[in-house]
Amino acid sequence: MFILQATKLHKSYGNKWNKQEVLKGLDVSVKKGEFVSIMGASGSGKTTLLNVLSSIDKVNDGSILIDGTEMTKMKEKQLAEFRKHQLGFIFQEYNLLDTLTVKENILLPLSVMNISRKGAEQRFRALAKTLGIEDVQNKYPNEISGGQKQRTSAARAFIHQPSIIFADEPTGALDSKSASDLLDKLKELNQQYEATIVMVTHHAVAASYGDRVIFIKDGQIYTQLHKGEQSRKDFFQDIMSTQAVLGGVQDEDQ
Amino acid sequence: MKISKLILKNLKKNVKNYYLYVFALTFSVALYFSFVTLQYDPALDATKGSIKGEAGIKAGSVILILIVTVFLLYANRLFMKRRSKEIGLLQLIGMTKNNVFRILSAENFILYFSSFAMGMFLGFSVSKVILMILFKITGVETTVNLRFSSEAFIQTTIVFTIIYLLMMGLNYLFIQRRTILNLFHVNTTSETKGKRLTWLEMLIGLLGIGLILLGYYLSTELFSAEYMTSNGLFFMMILILSSVIVGTYLFYKGTVSFVFHLIRKRKQGLLSIQDVTSLSPLMFRMKSNSLLLTIITTISALAIGLLSLSYITFYSIEEVAKNTVPNDFAFISEEDANQLKQALDSSNITYEETIFEVIQVAFNMNDILSQDNIFANNDGYVRTPVISDTDLERMDVDEGELIISGYNKSLQSVFPFKSSGIVTLKGKNNTVELGYTGIEKNYYLSHYYTGGSARPTAIVDDKMFQQLKKDLDREIEQPSSIYIGLDVVNKKQLEQAHALFAEQNFTSEYAESQLHIKKENQKIFGLIMFVVGFLGLTFLITSGCILYFKQMDEAEDEQPNYTILRKIGFTQSNLLKGVIRKQIFNFGIPLLVGLSHSYFAVKSGWFFFGAELWTPMMLVMVIYTALYSIFAFLSVLYYKRVIREAL
Numbered sequence: 001m002f003i004l005q006a007t008k009l010h011k012s013y014g015n016k017w018n019k020q021e022v023l024k025g026l027d028v029s030v031k032k033g034e035f036v037s038i039m040g041a042s043g044s045g046k047t048t049l050l051n052v053l054s055s056i057d058k059v060n061d062g063s064i065l066i067d068g069t070e071m072t073k074m075k076e077k078q079l080a081e082f083r084k085h086q087l088g089f090i091f092q093e094y095n096l097l098d099t100l101t102v103k104e105n106i107l108l109p110l111s112v113m114n115i116s117r118k119g120a121e122q123r124f125r126a127l128a129k130t131l132g133i134e135d136v137q138n139k140y141p142n143e144i145s146g147g148q149k150q151r152t153s154a155a156r157a158f159i160h161q162p163s164i165i166f167a168d169e170p171t172g173a174l175d176s177k178s179a180s181d182l183l184d185k186l187k188e189l190n191q192q193y194e195a196t197i198v199m200v201t202h203h204a205v206a207a208s209y210g211d212r213v214i215f216i217k218d219g220q221i222y223t224q225l226h227k228g229e230q231s232r233k234d235f236f237q238d239i240m241s242t243q244a245v246l247g248g249v250q251d252e253d254q
Numbered sequence: 255m256k257i258s259k260l261i262l263k264n265l266k267k268n269v270k271n272y273y274l275y276v277f278a279l280t281f282s283v284a285l286y287f288s289f290v291t292l293q294y295d296p297a298l299d300a301t302k303g304s305i306k307g308e309a310g311i312k313a314g315s316v317i318l319i320l321i322v323t324v325f326l327l328y329a330n331r332l333f334m335k336r337r338s339k340e341i342g343l344l345q346l347i348g349m350t351k352n353n354v355f356r357i358l359s360a361e362n363f364i365l366y367f368s369s370f371a372m373g374m375f376l377g378f379s380v381s382k383v384i385l386m387i388l389f390k391i392t393g394v395e396t397t398v399n400l401r402f403s404s405e406a407f408i409q410t411t412i413v414f415t416i417i418y419l420l421m422m423g424l425n426y427l428f429i430q431r432r433t434i435l436n437l438f439h440v441n442t443t444s445e446t447k448g449k450r451l452t453w454l455e456m457l458i459g460l461l462g463i464g465l466i467l468l469g470y471y472l473s474t475e476l477f478s479a480e481y482m483t484s485n486g487l488f489f490m491m492i493l494i495l496s497s498v499i500v501g502t503y504l505f506y507k508g509t510v511s512f513v514f515h516l517i518r519k520r521k522q523g524l525l526s527i528q529d530v531t532s533l534s535p536l537m538f539r540m541k542s543n544s545l546l547l548t549i550i551t552t553i554s555a556l557a558i559g560l561l562s563l564s565y566i567t568f569y570s571i572e573e574v575a576k577n578t579v580p581n582d583f584a585f586i587s588e589e590d591a592n593q594l595k596q597a598l599d600s601s602n603i604t605y606e607e608t609i610f611e612v613i614q615v616a617f618n619m620n621d622i623l624s625q626d627n628i629f630a631n632n633d634g635y636v637r638t639p640v641i642s643d644t645d646l647e648r649m650d651v652d653e654g655e656l657i658i659s660g661y662n663k664s665l666q667s668v669f670p671f672k673s674s675g676i677v678t679l680k681g682k683n684n685t686v687e688l689g690y691t692g693i694e695k696n697y698y699l700s701h702y703y704t705g706g707s708a709r710p711t712a713i714v715d716d717k718m719f720q721q722l723k724k725d726l727d728r729e730i731e732q733p734s735s736i737y738i739g740l741d742v743v744n745k746k747q748l749e750q751a752h753a754l755f756a757e758q759n760f761t762s763e764y765a766e767s768q769l770h771i772k773k774e775n776q777k778i779f780g781l782i783m784f785v786v787g788f789l790g791l792t793f794l795i796t797s798g799c800i801l802y803f804k805q806m807d808e809a810e811d812e813q814p815n816y817t818i819l820r821k822i823g824f825t826q827s828n829l830l831k832g833v834i835r836k837q838i839f840n841f842g843i844p845l846l847v848g849l850s851h852s853y854f855a856v857k858s859g860w861f862f863f864g865a866e867l868w869t870p871m872m873l874v875m876v877i878y879t880a881l882y883s884i885f886a887f888l889s890v891l892y893y894k895r896v897i898r899e900a901l
Contacts, residue, residue, distance in 0.1 A: 076826075080823050080828075081825070089821055091818075095817075099535050100525065100530065107523045107524045108819075111525055111529075121522065137523075
């Protein structure tokens with residue numbers, strides 16, 4: 001039932017004498033098809049958490065199971081293979097290759113899979129339609145807007161139908177209109193493809209699009225909020241008040 | 255942190271990054287120093303041939319310093335660009351521009367002059383080896399002494415100090431001209447940004463290939479009869495050069511990206527990881543580097559071409575000597591021949607004698623030539639030496655026929671003969687028609703008769719020979735009509751015989767020794783070969799280094815892309831495979847284009863330089879390619895490190 005199960009994650013940086021513990025025995029689990037947001041102040045360890053969950057960084061201790069596969073013991077090559085097939089990524093700074101067109105960027109993850117050109121084309125059409133980037137498919141990243149870039153990046157994360165998608169501040173560089181556009185699309189894809197999404201954000205609005213919000217403080221889970229049946233607006237209010245307790249200051253820009 | 259500490263720290267990092275720069279600089283200094291040392295070395299007088307050795311070396315060292323200057327200035331500019339952010343940062347924290355400049359100059363000074371000192375030391379220690387190589391190539395036998403030349407030291411120091419000052423001047427301008435803001439943006443005016451292909455680019459691409467092919471076509475026609483006036487030849491050469499060079503530029507500007515674009519289009523967006531790391535960066539990079547690539551290609555083509563030609567000359571020395579003087583010793587008067595024969599007899603050296611009676615007859619060969627004979631008079635007749643088949647062992651020519659001999663590959667490539675036809679011979683009163691049956695490449699007569707292998711020799715039946723002799727046109731006869739060749743039977747005695755030959759006083763200047771011609775040519779062409787060889791090596795190393803630096807730069811620019819790709823889940827070896835492919839193109843395309851340019855250049859005129867084309871040319875090309883590949887290999891290693899550190 002759980003697509004991701006992480007237990008007792010420990011992660012620290014620095015050397016023997018000057019050690020900085022970032023994750024202090026953290027447990028997370030995510031159900032299949034769930035849209036989870038992770039929130040926390042700067043330095044709380046949320047990005048580190050995302051990095052270790054997505055295998056880009058290694059934990060010092062603990063176990064991470066994705067779809068029943070233990071990830072922490074894997075070798076570099078296996079990890080790459082695993083990322084290629086099971087994981088999708090959306091980054092704050094888009095991370096598109098400037099030398100490829102929008103379409104080529106999106107189809108990139110498929111290049112190592114045995115997938116027919118026709119099949120690739122079909123998947124691309126469907127995604128491009130949902131995300132509204134059909135018109136720009138033959139343009140290069142420097143010719144399109146930030147919102148379009150991020151939707152391209154999202155399409156790339158979904159194209160190979162991964163088990164789980166990690167998004168690191170996907171709305172961080174977008175204006176509020178583009179941001180809500182993107183989040184709407186993500187939500188749509190989440191429902192349409194039953195895709196699991198784990199998103200790190202510090203925007204309460206962004207977080208309110210998820211089914212659940214995990215608050216991190218000092219390398220441990222502080223609390224969790226479930227959306228349940230309430231409206232997004234109410235959920236947003238809940239998140240805001242929790243954040244106020246957590247950080248002491250209300251986020252003014254939302 | 256103190257400024258001196260900062261300098262040292264930067265330096266440490268730089269040495270690791272710029273080891274190739276240090277190497278190239280050290281190498282250049284060493285080479286220049288030993289060249290200049292040679293120039294001042296009294297031992298060099300021994301290689302004096304018909305041209306002065308010193309002049310050759312001097313010309314070489316001037317070209318050498320030109321290449322090195324361009325190389326150093328370019329490398330310096332690249333490094334400045336890489337460090338512009340750092341320069342901006344230092345200014346941002348409150349350093350004045352002059353301060354920054356001082357730091358950079360000090361750093362450079364240490365790097366530059368320690369390489370310089372190393373180069374000097376190296377140059378001094380290898381100059382003896384280099385001198386030995388020179389003597390070996392030119393066949394001069396003298397003992398070599400290692401001598402430290404203070405003139406050479408001073409000259410090298412002055413020249414390289416001037417280059418250093420020039421570099422610093424440019425750096426000063428670089429720092430002065432740029433504001434902090436655009437220092438931070440120097441790198442982001444990136445060349446990699448994708449843009450779509452326009453019709454204009456496609457046109458440029460096609461034009462590029464067209465111009466190159468046009469140049470190639472013209473080069474094959476260069477020495478055909480049509481353009482054989484000196485003005486026409488000059489005009490053609492300029493036309494070929496400009497069309498090939500402009501074509502090359504357009505080739506990089508358009509053709510490469512055009513071809514890659516077609517490949518990409520065929521893939522319908524589904525690019526493999528190899529394509530991503532090779533094809534797509536290449537098509538944009540080549541375009542923005544087109545000027546640099548054109549220069550590198552032209553330089554490589556020039557180097558390969560010159561190396562090939564000088565090696566063809568050097569390689570053909572023996573054959574040319576044989577064609578000029580077919581026997582060990584050649585005479586055109588019995589008196590001179592007897593003089594040497596007596597000398598040989600008294601030293602107990604056995605020899606064989608070959609005697610030909612030679613007459614000059616006017617030939618009309620238009621029927622067997624594939625194109626017009628430019629050596630012929632207005633009426634189509636050309637003077638040709640004729641010998642009788644009785645003077646030749648093992649050869650019998652039928653009456654009514656003739657064989658052409660002494661027509662080597664080089665002549666054949668300019669004025670090819672058909673396999674058969676009719677030749678008209680004109681005597682004083684009568685004309686005779688003879689059937690031409692083929693070519694024999696052996697030479698029988700010395701250059702007194704053949705005019706330095708420009709005129710082939712005809713062999714006819716003795717009856718015909720006697721008939722022609724009765725009907726000689728006195729106007730075209732030469733003063734002498736006999737050729738005597740002497741061959742030493744035991745080749746071990748050849749040197750001794752040659753010494754005897756040198757002692758004699760002959761009446762005619764056409765009393766010649768094959769060995770003497772060989773040695774003289776070896777001195778001249780050996781020296782040329784030596785200078786061109788080292789220049790070629792410098793060309794190679796500097797252009798290889800420039801490409802390598804460019805790749806270092808590119809690798810660093812692309813590191814974020816590698817980070818993305820590795821995050822998405824591509825392994826290091828996935829990426830490296832693409833990078834290897836990219837480097838094959840990056841280094842291979844300029845090399846291939848350069849090779850093909852030089853091939854056509856050499857092919858169009860090689861016959862003026864020697865008698866053999868393929869072996870020497872292929873050898874030069876293979877060695878050049880092998881040495882050049884080292885740089886491609888080094889760049890792949892660098893990329894490997896960048897990819898490894900990307901995540």
